[in-house]
Amino acid sequence: MKQEFNIIANNIENGTRVLDVGCGDGVLIEYLKKEKSIDVRGLEISKDKVQKCISKGLTVIEGNAEIDLKQFPDNSFDYVVLSQTLQAFINPELVIKELLRVGKRAIVTIPNFGFWKIRLHLLIKGTMPVTKTLPDEWHNTPNLHMCTIKDFVEFSNKINFKIFKSIAMNKKKTSLINNKNLFTKNLFSELGIFLIEK
Amino acid sequence: MDMDKLKTLLVKKPLKLDCGKTIKDFPIAYETYGILNEKKDNAILVFHALTGDQFVTGINPITKKDGWWSFAVGPRKAIDTNKFFVICANVIGGCMGSYGPSYKDSNTNKILGINFPIITINDMVNAQYSLLEFFKIEKLFSVIGGSMGGMQVLQFASNFPDKVKTVIPIACTSSHSAQNIAFNELGRQAITADNNWNNGDYSTKNINPNKGLAVARMAAHITYLSKKGLQEKFGRKLQERDDLKFGFDADFQIESYLRYQGSVFVDRFDANSYLYITRAMDYFDLTKQFDGNLAKAFLNTKAKFFVISFTSDSLYPTQENKEIVIALNSIGADVGFVEINSDKGHDSFLLDVPDFLNALKNFLEKSNN
Numbered sequence: 215m216k217q218e219f220n221i222i223a224n225n226i227e228n229g230t231r232v233l234d235v236g237c238g239d240g241v242l243i244e245y246l247k248k249e250k251s252i253d254v255r256g257l258e259i260s261k262d263k264v265q266k267c268i269s270k271g272l273t274v275i276e277g278n279a280e281i282d283l284k285q286f287p288d289n290s291f292d293y294v295v296l297s298q299t300l301q302a303f304i305n306p307e308l309v310i311k312e313l314l315r316v317g318k319r320a321i322v323t324i325p326n327f328g329f330w331k332i333r334l335h336l337l338i339k340g341t342m343p344v345t346k347t348l349p350d351e352w353h354n355t356p357n358l359h360m361c362t363i364k365d366f367v368e369f370s371n372k373i374n375f376k377i378f379k380s381i382a383m384n385k386k387k388t389s390l391i392n393n394k395n396l397f398t399k400n401l402f403s404e405l406g407i408f409l410i411e412k
Numbered sequence: 413m414d415m416d417k418l419k420t421l422l423v424k425k426p427l428k429l430d431c432g433k434t435i436k437d438f439p440i441a442y443e444t445y446g447i448l449n450e451k452k453d454n455a456i457l458v459f460h461a462l463t464g465d466q467f468v469t470g471i472n473p474i475t476k477k478d479g480w481w482s483f484a485v486g487p488r489k490a491i492d493t494n495k496f497f498v499i500c501a502n503v504i505g506g507c508m509g510s511y512g513p514s515y516k517d518s519n520t521n522k523i524l525g526i527n528f529p530i531i532t533i534n535d536m537v538n539a540q541y542s543l544l545e546f547f548k549i550e551k552l553f554s555v556i557g558g559s560m561g562g563m564q565v566l567q568f569a570s571n572f573p574d575k576v577k578t579v580i581p582i583a584c585t586s587s588h589s590a591q592n593i594a595f596n597e598l599g600r601q602a603i604t605a606d607n608n609w610n611n612g613d614y615s616t617k618n619i620n621p622n623k624g625l626a627v628a629r630m631a632a633h634i635t636y637l638s639k640k641g642l643q644e645k646f647g648r649k650l651q652e653r654d655d656l657k658f659g660f661d662a663d664f665q666i667e668s669y670l671r672y673q674g675s676v677f678v679d680r681f682d683a684n685s686y687l688y689i690t691r692a693m694d695y696f697d698l699t700k701q702f703d704g705n706l707a708k709a710f711l712n713t714k715a716k717f718f719v720i721s722f723t724s725d726s727l728y729p730t731q732e733n734k735e736i737v738i739a740l741n742s743i744g745a746d747v748g749f750v751e752i753n754s755d756k757g758h759d760s761f762l763l764d765v766p767d768f769l770n771a772l773k774n775f776l777e778k779s780n781n
Contacts, residue, residue, distance in 0.1 A: 273716070277749070
């Protein structure tokens, strides 16, 4: 988690305006505020988590990203961050489009369903994979649309947005993803971090 | 305690009202809680709702009852009077010592009645601004209010963008809805239909339109609660009887409760004030004041906003509160928003709703760092 936040922070310049979509109890916002001098705020659907953010003094709006991103004008943020949440939306395509309307750029991280442990789990055990990054069981997971790093790259071509930086993460190790290493990164990374723009 | 012993500020400066008339040398009755610090940066101006007054907490010296926001304001409470200096004024048009229809004009020695000018939320806020000058407060730490108090909060933030650090509108709207105007009109019609109203001239005749005012209060009171809340509290329970009496007495507890609410209200509230203040609410349309673009109302703001609504509030539903959030977001203002789960209807903001009180407390204390 810390390493993911570190990468996100490293890719955001000081003095920018940032929106954390699905900010939960505000851990990423707190981290970004500590590491950077940026204006950061959150959007969160859970009332309890919004309360936690308020108790930490964070600026958070209660709302559903699939409905409430509408209220933000075009390009009103320099970066919109979506950390490990894309798979939980009913319509990920719409959310990506909204992120890139509201933000000049977006940082999207996804738990990689192509990770070898997940593939092996399904192959050997024959049950839906449960891992550290995907701790829920098939019947209680909030994740509706799991995807792999490769899926996300293909998704960018299909719905026409630009990935200008892709980072693979496995435990604490990070590396850049490119067309040549996509196969191996998709197999050996737990998390994909994508910097995208229109 | 007599009414003439209330703390009042005599506002000498002329104030031009929205209706075109100018008033001057008028009293504003107010109360304070806590201590204004040396830097004078810990003051919170609380705005009361339709039937509220300046006695936010503690015992109201006139009614001998708890202040209307006793749950929220006091030492170590959400609005902590150990830390903050809380000021609350009776709105102009009110009947707890401020300039209103029950004010006796010293020149003519007559009670104004319906000769009192029509006032607006904007007028109320501009009148209360005099308190900042009186206490020599350069910038308030916060303006806070629910319902009509929330409307004043929005108007204050719009009128005086440099004069406040945090802005907390609760369970309110930027534009009074048709349904709410309708409810207010029902109350006004009940009052004016009472023969004792006598075209607003009742005090001099020693009569009072108690029946009309009580009906107005009863009707309004229903709108402050939620259907679910009413059902849970009263259901079809009977009032001190084992069976229906086949008459028009208060058979049901809810009837008895409403009658009680009506009867205690007439002892503390002036019927003409009820007409004037509900009118001010109906006229409130901050969006229209800014050519249909609410965002323009807050263009110059640097304040931190925190908007709060309640799930079961049907008078000022979440959607109307959210419109304020949307307007603020559209200009990149610093705004937080939370909808509180509560079955207690619009009244939730006055009651012991822990999620609400915690959110308010946390927001204020974290903004104070």
